[in-house]
Amino acid sequence: MSQVLPATISPALFAERADAIADAARELAAAGWTPATSSNFSMRLDAEHAAITISGRDKGKLGRNDIMLIDMHGKAVGTDARPSAETDLHTQIYRRYPEMNVVLHTHSRTQSVASRLFAKEDVIRLEGWELQKAIAGQTTHDAEMVIPVFPNTQHMPELVAQVDAWLDSGKPLHAYLINGHGIYTWGRDMAETRRHLEALEFLLGCELDLRRLSA
Ligand SMILES: CSCCC(=O)C(=O)COP(=O)(O)O
């Protein structure tokens, strides 16, 4: 499927972002965090557009042609390809956080198990871990960082509404889990977002170990 770009987006910029998404996806897939075609990834191109993974593709085998253009309402632009089923969660972050340029969503085993275990409490409270400082704006292990766990649903507007409600309440949000599903996190660039994802994977694993050991 071919991608036609609007005159305002240079082919070089689209290619650079598509390659960055595909490279990250291959590495995350190699870590086992994108089983069975799961997960989706996007990068902002400008105020109105983002590049995002085409739905259903094997995230370990992505190339430039597996990435497509969408507008900030999640509509395909210049292609008949179908964007990720979870596109609305990406565009929501871009609309709510103009400074954020990358959104990564994965389904690792640790993320999936933690989402089920902590769903009973609605949130995961991280405190006392030095690696919390890998999240932008976190300056000490002493501060509590709260990661919400939202109920899963196949009805995307409900998920979007849950995230909106959290943000509208004024609580900070660096990432969230969806129960039985996976994690979403974001950042100003790919390196920052990868750092967030890796730190959260590690911290969730530590919390699971603590629960296991204190059982
Ligand atoms: C087989 S995974 C189910 C859908 C999902 O959760 C996911 O992350 C991948 O969906 P996409 O449409 O982005 O391929």
Ligand SMILES: [Zn+2]
């Ligand atoms: Zn998913």
